[in-house]
Amino acid sequence: MSFLYTVLGAAIALAGSDKLAGDRAYAGMFRHLGWSRGDMQIAAACELSGGLLMAGRSTRRHGAALVAASSAAILYSELRHDNSKLATARGFILVAALAALLAPGRR
Numbered sequence: 001m002s003f004l005y006t007v008l009g010a011a012i013a014l015a016g017s018d019k020l021a022g023d024r025a026y027a028g029m030f031r032h033l034g035w036s037r038g039d040m041q042i043a044a045a046c047e048l049s050g051g052l053l054m055a056g057r058s059t060r061r062h063g064a065a066l067v068a069a070s071s072a073a074i075l076y077s078e079l080r081h082d083n084s085k086l087a088t089a090r091g092f093i094l095v096a097a098l099a100a101l102l103a104p105g106r107r
Helices: 002-020 024-032 037-055 060-080 084-102
Strands: none
Touching: 002 037, 002 060, 002 084, 024 037, 037 060, 037 084, 060 084
């Protein structure tokens, strides 16, 4: 299971780096949700750093907590704007982060 969290963390970090690099699709999505560019960059930094922390066994819980918190905020906005397609994908990310947070291992 540890390998799965490492891969998941790397994927989340990659998505965060895409947002930080200014990917136009992400910028449009966040603008649609009423988020500013700065808000998007904060969420992206949380995903990047949280994903990197999730990839390491000893820092997995810290990263998972960061990803879960940012995902919960984004999911709330997606649900408020009735965007079930985005909310479904974000919900999976949130569940995966919570699973990594609660997984047995080093504390």
